[in-house]
Amino acid sequence: MRTKLIAGNWKMHGSLAGNLALLQSVAAGAATLPTLSFTVLIPFPYLPQAQALLANSACSWGAQDVSEAASGAYTGEVSAAMLREFGCQYVIVGHSERRQRHGESDARVAAKALAAIEGGLTPIVCVGETLAEREAGQTLAVVGRQLDAVIQGLGVQRLPHAVLAYEPIWAIGTGRSASAQQAQEVHAALRQRVSQSDLVVAAGIQILYGGSVKPSNALELMGLPDIDGALVGGASLNADDFLDIGRAAARA
Ligand code: PGA
Numbered sequence: 620m621r622t623k624l625i626a627g628n629w630k631m632h633g634s635l636a637g638n639l640a641l642l643q644s645v646a647a648g649a650a651t652l653p654t655l656s657f658t659v660l661i662p663f664p665y666l667p668q669a670q671a672l673l674a675n676s677a678c679s680w681g682a683q684d685v686s687e688a689a690s691g692a693y694t695g696e697v698s699a700a701m702l703r704e705f706g707c708q709y710v711i712v713g714h715s716e717r718r719q720r721h722g723e724s725d726a727r728v729a730a731k732a733l734a735a736i737e738g739g740l741t742p743i744v745c746v747g748e749t750l751a752e753r754e755a756g757q758t759l760a761v762v763g764r765q766l767d768a769v770i771q772g773l774g775v776q777r778l779p780h781a782v783l784a785y786e787p788i789w790a791i792g793t794g795r796s797a798s799a800q801q802a803q804e805v806h807a808a809l810r811q812r813v814s815q816s817d818l819v820v821a822a823g824i825q826i827l828y829g830g831s832v833k834p835s836n837a838l839e840l841m842g843l844p845d846i847d848g849a850l851v852g853g854a855s856l857n858a859d860d861f862l863d864i865g866r867a868a869a870r871a
Contacts, residue, residue: 621823621824621825621847622654622655622656622825622847623654623655623656623825623841623847623848623868623869623871624655624656624657624658624782624825624827624847624848624849625655625656625657625658625848625849625851625861625864625865625868626657626658626659626660626709626743626784626827626848626849626850626851626855627645627657627658627659627660627851627855627856627861628660628683628711628714628829628850628851628852628855629659629660629661629662629683629855629856630683630716630852631662632662632856633661633662633665635665635668638661638665638668638669639668639672640858641856641858642659642668642669642672642673642678643672644858644859644862645657645659645678645858645861645862646672646673646676646677646678648858648861648862648865649676649677649678649862649865650676650677652677652862652865652866652869653677654869655848655865655868655869656679656848657677657678657679657865658678658679658680658681658708658709659673659678659679659680659681659855660680660681660682660683660709660710660711660743661680661681661682661683662683663682663697666680666682666702666705666706666707667705669705669706670705670706674706679708679709680706680707680708680709681702681707681708681709681710681711681740681741681743682697682702682707682709682710682711683710683711683714684697684710684711684712684714684717684731685697685698685699685702685710685712685731685734685735685738685740685742686698686699686731686734687727687730687731687733687734688734689734689738698734698738699734699735699737699738699739699740700738702738702740703738703739703740707740708740708741709740709741709742709743709782710735710740710741710742710743711742711743711745711784711850712728712731712732712735712742712743712744712745713728713731713732713744713745713746713765714745714786715745715747715786715788715791716791719788725764725765725768725769726768726772728744728765728768728769729768729769729771729772729773730772732744732769732772732773732781733772733773733777735781736773736777736780736781741780741781741782742780742781742782743781743782743783743784743827743850744769744781744782744783744784745784745785745786745829745850746761746762746765746766746769746783746784746785746786746809747761747762747765747785747786747787747788747791747829747830748761748762748787748788748789749761749788749789750788750789753787753789758787758805759805759808762785762805762808762809763808763809763812766783766809766812766813767812769781769783770812770813770816775813775816775817775820776817778813778816778817778820778824779820779823779824781824782824782825782826782827783809783824783825783826783827784826784827784828784829784850785802785805785806785809785826785827785828785829786828786829786830786850787801787805787830788830789830790829790830790831791829791830791831791852792831792852792853793830793831794831795831796830796831796832796833796836796840797828797830799839799840799843802828802840802843802846803843803844803845803846806826806828806843806845806846807844807845809826809845810822810824810826810845825847825848826845826846826847827846827847827848827849827850828840828846828848828849828850829849829850829851829852831853832849832850832851832854832864833853833854833860833864834854834860834863834864834867837849837863837864837867837868837871838867838870838871841864841867841868841871842871848868849864849868851864
């Protein structure tokens with residue numbers, strides 16, 4: 620039985636004052652849901668605040684990107700070792716907003732996932748198709764290509780140290796989530812693809828769904844056989860909504 624992970628992707632939101640109540644509420648709520656794992660993926664400057672507030676709580680914390688390099692002349696980048704110093708457990712890699720806005724290739728995403736694992740972090744590796752790709756019937760080919768790069772870059776033996784997230788780009792921030800059938804189909808296909816390399820790894824790997832997850836659709840999505848949690852954007856900025864998604868996942 621795979622533990623469900625409820626991960627909040629704050630994106631570029633937050634403030635020192637505003638985070639205080641949000642983090643405290645999430646930590647308190649997470650403590651009431653011991654069958655789940657909770658994490659918040661927050662902007663870099665707030666990592667010390669999260670470390671101070673969430674240490675020894677039921678909610679871990681992490682970042683939204685990591686450099687594939689360990690150190691050096693990489694202006695603006697942050698290494699896995701730096702994130703570990705602030706107690707990060709998880710880091711998102713390959714979010715579509717970074718693939719699209721920063722031109723991150725499949726190979727670069729895989730390199731970041733490898734750097735994260737070697738630095739002691741668990742990468743949450745995002746894959747997902749555009750609306751045009753879905754309408755052209757290319758969804759499974761696109762996410763398969765993105766996943767293959769990760770399997771190749773990490774080697775299947777390191778894959779248990781990663782989490783996958785299926786995030787259809789057309790569902791992110793749009794209020795329109797994938798239907799249960801669409802999500803389950805892709806999640807099953809991703810697991811099947813991993814099983815071509817290793818059956819045991821495929822059975823154990825967590826595959827999160829992301830894209831307009833909210834309290835009203837969480838129960839249905841989290842009840843699907845190949846969905847092992849949620850990567851939640853907008854709804855993670857409201858403690859009640861984020862925790863309600865967790866409550867739905869615990870019931871599902
Ligand atoms: P959303 O974002 O929940 O606001 O759609 C999800 C994500 O981008 O991770």
